[in-house]
Amino acid sequence: MAPRVLIADKMSARAVDVLTERGVEADVKTGLDRDQLIEIINDYDGVIVRSATKITEKVIEASERLKVVGRAGIGVDNIDVKAATAKGIIVMNAPSGNAITTAEHAISMMMALARQVPQANASTHAGKWEKSRFMGMEITGKTLGIVGCGNIGSIVAERALGLKMRVIAFDPFLTDERAVQLGVEKVSLDDLLARADIISLHTPLTDKTRGIIDAAALAKTRKGVRIINCARGGLVVEADLKAAIESGHVAGAALDVFEEEPAKENVLFGMEEVVCTPHLGASTTEAQENVAVQIAEQVANYLLHGAVANALNMPSISADEAPRLKPFIKLAEQLGSFAGQLTESSIKGITIEYAGDVAEMNTKALSSALLAGLLAPILTEVNMVNAPIVAESRGMAVDEVRQSKRGVYDTYIRLIVRTERQQRSVAGTVFSDGKPRIIQIKGINMEAELGPHMLYVTNEDKPGFIGALGMALGDGGINIATFNLGRQERGGDAIALIEVDDTVQPDLLAKVRALPHVRDAKFLTF
Numbered sequence: 446m447a448p449r450v451l452i453a454d455k456m457s458a459r460a461v462d463v464l465t466e467r468g469v470e471a472d473v474k475t476g477l478d479r480d481q482l483i484e485i486i487n488d489y490d491g492v493i494v495r496s497a498t499k500i501t502e503k504v505i506e507a508s509e510r511l512k513v514v515g516r517a518g519i520g521v522d523n524i525d526v527k528a529a530t531a532k533g534i535i536v537m538n539a540p541s542g543n544a545i546t547t548a549e550h551a552i553s554m555m556m557a558l559a560r561q562v563p564q565a566n567a568s569t570h571a572g573k574w575e576k577s578r579f580m581g582m583e584i585t586g587k588t589l590g591i592v593g594c595g596n597i598g599s600i601v602a603e604r605a606l607g608l609k610m611r612v613i614a615f616d617p618f619l620t621d622e623r624a625v626q627l628g629v630e631k632v633s634l635d636d637l638l639a640r641a642d643i644i645s646l647h648t649p650l651t652d653k654t655r656g657i658i659d660a661a662a663l664a665k666t667r668k669g670v671r672i673i674n675c676a677r678g679g680l681v682v683e684a685d686l687k688a689a690i691e692s693g694h695v696a697g698a699a700l701d702v703f704e705e706e707p708a709k710e711n712v713l714f715g716m717e718e719v720v721c722t723p724h725l726g727a728s729t730t731e732a733q734e735n736v737a738v739q740i741a742e743q744v745a746n747y748l749l750h751g752a753v754a755n756a757l758n759m760p761s762i763s764a765d766e767a768p769r770l771k772p773f774i775k776l777a778e779q780l781g782s783f784a785g786q787l788t789e790s791s792i793k794g795i796t797i798e799y800a801g802d803v804a805e806m807n808t809k810a811l812s813s814a815l816l817a818g819l820l821a822p823i824l825t826e827v828n829m830v831n832a833p834i835v836a837e838s839r840g841m842a843v844d845e846v847r848q849s850k851r852g853v854y855d856t857y858i859r860l861i862v863r864t865e866r867q868q869r870s871v872a873g874t875v876f877s878d879g880k881p882r883i884i885q886i887k888g889i890n891m892e893a894e895l896g897p898h899m900l901y902v903t904n905e906d907k908p909g910f911i912g913a914l915g916m917a918l919g920d921g922g923i924n925i926a927t928f929n930l931g932r933q934e935r936g937g938d939a940i941a942l943i944e945v946d947d948t949v950q951p952d953l954l955a956k957v958r959a960l961p962h963v964r965d966a967k968f969l970t971f
């Protein structure tokens with residue numbers, strides 16, 4: 446029986462052509478509400494969506510037959526990837542097809558803002574001929590500040606340079622070499638805020654970028670600054686932006702994305718200085734055809750041949766090696782994620798040491814899993830398939846070293862990350878219970894299992910530290926699940942890796958950092 450795929454959002458008809466040409470049955474049913482989708486999802490092996498249809502946990506739960514969810518675009522915010530992963534459903538996206546179009550939308554928004562095109566259009570249509578009302582700003586020679594210089598941000602930079610703008614960029618993971626290649630000046634966020642005439646956002650929405658443009662950030666900007674957001678709604682605190690426009694500090698804003706979408710109501714609606722579009726960044730015929738063809742090909746290849754491309758949650762491993770490799774894949778991802786969550790400047794290179802038995806396994810898959818773990822806290826869409834290419838395109842040197850067993854462990858993986866500022870190392874192994882353990886951090890031995898919520902503290906080995914830390918966490922209502930300690934030598938550098946039952950909020954983390962003998966503390970999730 447031919448596999449069946451549901452196309453649940455409006456997209457280029459080429460998606461249907463590609464599926465049917467390859468022998469996959471395709472049904473187009475758009476505008477379904479949650480219950481309607483739940484009712485029919487069991488009839489399909491695959492579903493392809495854009496951003497309107499939400500593939501929630503409930504939809505995933507209702508599907509016994511579903512094997513793959515395809516996103517005709519980049520962001521997968523509308524898909525519960527965690528729930529899909531838990532059920533063994535692959536989630537794929539089409540990561541590059543709409544980047545140019547979205548960058549062009551950001552440039553259009555900048556022009557519309559600079560010359561008040563939408564407002565002047567409405568006024569002219571109303572027969573007002575208000576020639577003196579609309580005084581614009583010339584773009585040439587102005588400074589554009591790009592926050593997030595990845596696929597889309599770098600295309601915006603290239604276009605802006607063509608418009609004779611000066612381009613500065615803040616992206617902690619932009620290397621000096623790439624900045625030179627693009628012709629942009631790499632700056633700190635504070636520097637960007639202080640210097641830019643126009644700020645354009647192009648980062649994913651992560652814990653670090655949520656609210657990156659808030660009242661505090663806006664207070665650091667030049668009077669008359671203009672803000673553009675064609676990335677994700679939560680990057681800008683909308684109430685703070687409204688206040689800054691009302692005070693006259695911010696001259697205007699152009700927004701394609703909103704904290705809540707579809708945005709039928711919003712605090713910024715109705716403001717003369719604000720230009721809005723309804724998440725149209727990727728809406729061109731060309732981009733929609735690119736992403737529809739790409740995702741249809743990927744979904745068909747998976748359903749017909751088991752080939753995996755651009756999957757966010759699936760390693761490419763053969764059926765034979767899967768059982769043995771699986772716990773080491775998890776270990777590799779955890780080592781990468783541990784280092785990735787701690788890294789705050791651009792990664793120059795990494796070394797992955799495979800020692801003992803693991804050196805004989807599919808280290809390509811392991812290195813991909815490790816890179817995906819390392820880059821996931823930093824980039825929008827990284828998966829085991831694309832992580833090595835992403836690392837390479839960012840000038841990150843990856844060395845693999847295989848060696849025979851050394852020390853007390855039969856086999857282990859060690860990751861060494863070199864950034865512009867420092868070198869960090871973390872090693873782990875898989876015990877006979879099949880569970881990964883961290884066995885060394887920064888050369889300090891320990892044995893720790895990583896849970897969903899971890900607190901990582903670096904400190905001086907001094908009496909009283911553990912009691913004070915336990916007390917601070919207790920006062921903050923945080924229960925400790927496991928407590929793992931290691932130190933270089935008596936009184937020297939020490940680390941604590943603590944599994945806690947709940948999220949450690951930033952104010953409590955600040956209290957932990959302020960404890961005597963503590964050097965730093967980070968909250969990590971796995």
Ligand SMILES: NC(=O)C1=CN([C@@H]2O[C@H](COP(=O)(O)OP(=O)(O)OC[C@H]3O[C@@H](n4cnc5c(N)ncnc54)[C@H](O)[C@@H]3O)[C@@H](O)[C@H]2O)C=CC1
Nearest residue numbers: 520547593594595596597616618648649675676726727825
């Ligand atoms: N409006 C629309 O219709 C569309 C919106 N998008 C959105 O645009 C955004 C960017 O997409 P891509 O360029 O493809 O992603 P990308 O992953 O290629 O680039 C993101 C960049 O942000 C940087 N970054 C990460 N954390 C940062 C931080 N804390 N501060 C500064 N920079 C940081 C990364 O280093 C990376 O260079 C995504 O949120 C995506 O979902 C994408 C397509 C269409």
Ligand SMILES: O=C(O)CCC(=O)C(=O)O
Nearest residue numbers: 495496518519520727728
């Ligand atoms: O499909 C769309 O219109 C939205 C595109 C988007 O936001 C994305 O690809 O991340």
